[in-house]
Amino acid sequence: MSAKRRPAEDVPPGRAALQRHVLEVQRTIRTCTGCGLCCTEPWNSMTILPREADRIVAHLRRLPAARRDALLERARRAVQRWRLRRARGLPHYTCGFLEPDMSCALPFDVKPVACLSFNPLTPDRCDQEPEWFARAGEEVEAEQRAAGGEARRRPIPVAVLDAWSRATRPGG
Ligand code: SF4
Numbered sequence: 135m136s137a138k139r140r141p142a143e144d145v146p147p148g149r150a151a152l153q154r155h156v157l158e159v160q161r162t163i164r165t166c167t168g169c170g171l172c173c174t175e176p177w178n179s180m181t182i183l184p185r186e187a188d189r190i191v192a193h194l195r196r197l198p199a200a201r202r203d204a205l206l207e208r209a210r211r212a213v214q215r216w217r218l219r220r221a222r223g224l225p226h227y228t229c230g231f232l233e234p235d236m237s238c239a240l241p242f243d244v245k246p247v248a249c250l251s252f253n254p255l256t257p258d259r260c261d262q263e264p265e266w267f268a269r270a271g272e273e274v275e276a277e278q279r280a281a282g283g284e285a286r287r288r289p290i291p292v293a294v295l296d297a298w299s300r301a302t303r304p305g306g
């Protein structure tokens with residue numbers, strides 16, 4: 135990952151605890167092999183709140199323009215290919231932030247908490263860790279309530295493109 139980490143004080147406590155948990159899982163159970171399964175269509179149906187999309191957009195704005203534009207274009211293509219704006223329920227899709235080498239384009243302290251909560255549980259099985267998702271997710275929900283606005287969870291590419299529009303509209 136080429137992006138620099140932001141200062142620790144920018145990471146809220148629930149997310150910071152989850153990040154420590156992920157590192158501990160990787161140390162004690164198994165390092166994510168980067169197989170990419172959890173980010174691709176058969177498995178992935180991640181959704182995020184606008185506040186998490188804002189966090190991703192703040193990161194995108196710090197990237198060189200060419201890199202940022204390429205990631206936004208990949209998000210647009212994912213929305214088109216899997217018809218994510220019209221989809222009901224939890225549509226499956228391959229995330230636009232998944233790199234060709236199956237790594238995530240987002241740094242650790244920017245990744246959605248749902249993604250951070252999906253981990254190797256045993257040496258041969260990965261899955262969502264609902265307790266960890268609930269803890270860090272509650273923090274995001276509280277941030278969302280404090281910020282106001284629409285609080286609907288959307289597939290990651292949709293939420294990011296909407297957040298990008300909000301952030302870049304005149305006066306935004
Ligand atoms: S968390 Fe598991 S399924 Fe996801 S990329 Fe890593 S090894 Fe693969």
Ligand code: SF4
Nearest residue numbers: 173229231232238249
């Ligand atoms: S944001 Fe990263 S970890 Fe999450 S689904 Fe997309 S590629 Fe996977």
